[in-house]
Amino acid sequence: MIESVQRFFEAHPESVGQAREFAAVTLAGWDLAERIDDIRLCVSELATNALVHGTVADHGFLVRLDAEDDVVRLEVHDSRRRCPETRQAADTDLSGRGLVLVAALADGWGVQDRTPLGKIVWSCFKAAGGTTA
Numbered sequence: 001m002i003e004s005v006q007r008f009f010e011a012h013p014e015s016v017g018q019a020r021e022f023a024a025v026t027l028a029g030w031d032l033a034e035r036i037d038d039i040r041l042c043v044s045e046l047a048t049n050a051l052v053h054g055t056v057a058d059h060g061f062l063v064r065l066d067a068e069d070d071v072v073r074l075e076v077h078d079s080r081r082r083c084p085e086t087r088q089a090a091d092t093d094l095s096g097r098g099l100v101l102v103a104a105l106a107d108g109w110g111v112q113d114r115t116p117l118g119k120i121v122w123s124c125f126k127a128a129g130g131t132t133a
Helices: 014-029 033-054 098-105
Strands: 002-009 061-068 071-078 108-113 119-126
Touching: 002 014, 014 033, 014 061, 033 061, 033 071, 033 098, 033 119, 098 108, 098 119
Parallel strands: none
Antiparallel strands: 002 061, 061 071, 071 119, 108 119
16 A cells, blocks of 8 residues: 655745654654654755755745555655765764765665756655565
């Protein structure tokens, strides 16, 4: 069975916390508690990136969660095409580790264009006992 839910968030700093809570409540409702912490952290990182680098002129971002079989797919949609890249942050850098964390916690991630504008940054997570997506 496929479960799917999405929610739009305004371009405000408090939206990142709201997106984390949205993901946690959704996953708990789907009985997928074993990956809540990893997915919440990835929501936080991707939503922050969308807010800081991906939104234009008060356009917010969209968070979508899909669960099929034993895989959860997280998507964060924003309005800029600028493609995020992992980088090696220096010990003294205050930012720049988000995508490294996503790559470490997710079982896969990537970026795709969104029509008519923007991009989707996605990540997939195997649930306990899951198989490769």
